[in-house]
Amino acid sequence: MRAFVMTRYGDASAMEMRDVPEPTAGRGEVLIRVRAAGLNPIDYKVRQGAMRLVHRLDLPQVAGSELSGVVEAVGAGVTRFAVGDRVFARVDKKKLGAFAPYAVVHETLVGTMPQSLDFADAAGLPLAGLTALQALRDELAVTEGDRVFISGGAGGVGTLAIQLAVRMGAQVATTASPRGQELVRSLGATTVIDYRQQRFRDVLSDYDGALDLTGGRDLSDSFAILKRGARTVSVAGLPQPANARADFDAGPLVAAALWAAGARIRHRAGRSGVGYRFLFMHPSGADLDLLAGPVDQGELRTVTDRVFPFERIADAFAHLEQGHAKGKVVVRM
Numbered sequence: 001m002r003a004f005v006m007t008r009y010g011d012a013s014a015m016e017m018r019d020v021p022e023p024t025a026g027r028g029e030v031l032i033r034v035r036a037a038g039l040n041p042i043d044y045k046v047r048q049g050a051m052r053l054v055h056r057l058d059l060p061q062v063a064g065s066e067l068s069g070v071v072e073a074v075g076a077g078v079t080r081f082a083v084g085d086r087v088f089a090r091v092d093k094k095k096l097g098a099f100a101p102y103a104v105v106h107e108t109l110v111g112t113m114p115q116s117l118d119f120a121d122a123a124g125l126p127l128a129g130l131t132a133l134q135a136l137r138d139e140l141a142v143t144e145g146d147r148v149f150i151s152g153g154a155g156g157v158g159t160l161a162i163q164l165a166v167r168m169g170a171q172v173a174t175t176a177s178p179r180g181q182e183l184v185r186s187l188g189a190t191t192v193i194d195y196r197q198q199r200f201r202d203v204l205s206d207y208d209g210a211l212d213l214t215g216g217r218d219l220s221d222s223f224a225i226l227k228r229g230a231r232t233v234s235v236a237g238l239p240q241p242a243n244a245r246a247d248f249d250a251g252p253l254v255a256a257a258l259w260a261a262g263a264r265i266r267h268r269a270g271r272s273g274v275g276y277r278f279l280f281m282h283p284s285g286a287d288l289d290l291l292a293g294p295v296d297q298g299e300l301r302t303v304t305d306r307v308f309p310f311e312r313i314a315d316a317f318a319h320l321e322q323g324h325a326k327g328k329v330v331v332r333m
């Protein structure tokens, strides 16, 4: 089969279309005929080698982190899915494989696709949706009446995070350029700051939690807008020592390197009297089923920026890497 393969670490030329063998489903796995696949910044960050310290891939490898499709075959012991089911998944981080006509995923990572979505919209939901859900529910424990700040609300994660935070009862403030302002307001953000004109730390104060999607200066600025004892969870900043073992199965050397690299940001958080954690989202079929419910009830909207044919996936990446997508970029097989 023709797949989009990461051949080495490097620039865009490090990924290319190649013929690879079709995978087969092992025990507990489902073979999915991929109908669409979502693109994510993590795909090009991994290609650039940004995750190399903590997450080394066995190359060459079929790339791609999330997909939607139809179950083609099931391996021994599979109980949750049958041939013909419409499914979606954030695939195993080490195996990847979504940018191909067929992919194999363990059944525990697979969810039943929302009935109301087509394959393209469903393919963009898993990675961003799980990230938003796990950050708001597990790391920030957002509850009714909270005031939550989300930086970068117009992107793949932000468009879902705004809606999920509102569903949890929060009031949401976010940053967006004029191109994204109408969108983030339509999703439920009540305070929208044009980050090109104003620093949000000059406008906001006394927030109960912050979800950082942009990193850099925004991450340290988020500490200044929180109540004492509140927390910023970042998915765009630096992983912390605690992530080494929990998320990357890495040893004490990696933990020490992350400890040193993150010392300054932890110090800044400490000085503001707030907490800082880095979240590396985890694939989960059970959490995907939690996301599918509100989608089918019309309470969670997917936002798809552009759909490219699979043959033009390199163009899709060039578009995503410009960093201005409103919602998700997807390829259709």
Ligand SMILES: NC(=O)c1ccc[n+]([C@@H]2O[C@H](COP(=O)([O-])OP(=O)(O)OC[C@H]3O[C@@H](n4cnc5c(N)ncnc54)[C@H](OP(=O)(O)O)[C@@H]3O)[C@@H](O)[C@H]2O)c1
Pocket: 040, 041, 042, 045, 127, 128, 131, 151, 152, 153, 154, 155, 156, 157, 158, 175, 176, 177, 178, 179, 180, 195, 213, 214, 218, 234, 235, 236, 279, 280, 281, 320, 323, 324, 325, 326, 327
């Ligand atoms: N740790 C994890 O598990 C995890 C999981 C998912 C994502 N992430 C990370 O989270 C980040 C966001 O992911 P994503 O998929 O949402 O990215 P994305 O879709 O590529 O985000 C693009 C959007 O961000 C906006 N933007 C860019 N710079 C901004 C700024 N300084 N302030 C406000 N908005 C800004 C852009 O709007 P304009 O062009 O209009 O400004 C654009 O709409 C990435 O760094 C990604 O790697 C991490």
